[in-house]
Amino acid sequence: MKIHYETDRFILRDFEAQDSKGIFALDSDPLVHKYLGNNPLTHISQAEDVIAMIQAQYEKNGIGRWAVIEKDTGEFMGWSGLKYEENLRSEFTYYDLGFRFKPKFWGKGLATETALLSLKHGFDVMGLDTICAAADVENLASNAVIKKVGLQFKELFYYEGIPVNWFELKRVNWSSENVVTNPRK
Ligand SMILES: CC(C)(COP(=O)(O)OP(=O)(O)OC[C@H]1O[C@@H](n2cnc3c(N)ncnc32)[C@H](O)[C@@H]1OP(=O)(O)O)[C@@H](O)C(=O)NCCC(=O)NCCS
Numbered sequence: 410m411k412i413h414y415e416t417d418r419f420i421l422r423d424f425e426a427q428d429s430k431g432i433f434a435l436d437s438d439p440l441v442h443k444y445l446g447n448n449p450l451t452h453i454s455q456a457e458d459v460i461a462m463i464q465a466q467y468e469k470n471g472i473g474r475w476a477v478i479e480k481d482t483g484e485f486m487g488w489s490g491l492k493y494e495e496n497l498r499s500e501f502t503y504y505d506l507g508f509r510f511k512p513k514f515w516g517k518g519l520a521t522e523t524a525l526l527s528l529k530h531g532f533d534v535m536g537l538d539t540i541c542a543a544a545d546v547e548n549l550a551s552n553a554v555i556k557k558v559g560l561q562f563k564e565l566f567y568y569e570g571i572p573v574n575w576f577e578l579k580r581v582n583w584s585s586e587n588v589v590t591n592p593r594k
Contacts, residue, residue, distance in 0.1 A: 413530065414530075415480075416522065417480070418480055419479055420480060421475045421489065422476055423475060424459060424476050428460055431484075434485070434486070435487055436447050436450065436456065437450045438517065441510075445546075448473070450521045468473060474491075474492055475488060475527075476488055477489050485511075485553065487510030488506070490506075490530075491505065491531050492505045492529065493563055497568065503540075504531060505540075506524055506528065508524060508551075508554065520550075520551075524554060530585045532585075538575070538579065540560070540578050541560075541576060542560050542577075546573065552574055558587070561582075
C-alpha cells in the first residue's frame with residue numbers, strides 16, 4: 410500500500426483494486442455527478458475500469474488521483490489529487506487539481522485540506538511550475554475550494570457546450586506554509 414500523506418482523520422494513498430466498491434458508491438450517485446456530465450456509473454465493472462485507468466496513469470505519468478480513506482473507520486471517502494490531463498483542453502496538456510467525495514463527507518473541509526496537500530506534493534515533491542484546475546461555473550463548492558487554496562481565475566472556456574472556469578497557480582506564488590490540516594478545527 411503506497412501512502413502519500415496522513416493526517417489525524419484520513420490517509421491519502423494510491424488506489425487499489427479493493428477500492429472498486431468505494432468508487433462505485435461515489436460515482437453511481439447522481440448528486441456527485443451533477444456538474445460532471447450527469448452520467449453516473451451503473452455497474453461495478455465500470456468502477457473496476459476507473460481504478461485500472463488510474464493505476465495506468467501512476468505507471469505512465471508518475472501521478473494520478475489518490476484515494477482518501479477515513480482513518481477511524483477505513484471507509485473510502487472519495488478521491489483527491491493531481492492528474493496529468495491530456496483530454497480536457499484540446500490545445501495543451503497540464504497538471505490538474507481535482508477532488509470528489511461522497512456527499513456525507515461534504516462541508517467538512519476535506520477538499521480544501523487534501524487539495525493543499527496535493528499542491529504541496531506537486532510543487533515541492535514533483536517540482537511542477539504550474540498546477541491548473543477547471544470547474545463548471547455553476548459548481549459553487551468546487552469553485553470556492555479552488556480559489557480558497559490559492560489558484561487564480563484565468564479564463565472561461567467551453568467544454569461540450571458547458572461554461573467552465575479555468576484556474577492556475579504558479580510555483581512562485583505557492584508556499585508550503587499554506588498547508589493546514591483540519592482547517593475546520
Ligand atoms: C466540490 C467538493 C469536492 C467539495 O468538497 P468539500 O469537502 O465539501 O469542500 P470543503 O468543505 O473543503 O469546502 C467547500 C467550500 O465550498 C463552499 N460551498 C459549498 N457549497 C456552496 C454553495 N452552494 N455556494 C457557495 N459556496 C459553497 C463552502 O462554504 C466551503 O467554503 P468555506 O470553507 O470557505 O466555507 C464536493 O462538493 C464534491 O465532491 N462534489 C461532487 C464532485 C465535484 O463536483 N468535484 C469537483 C469537480 S471540478
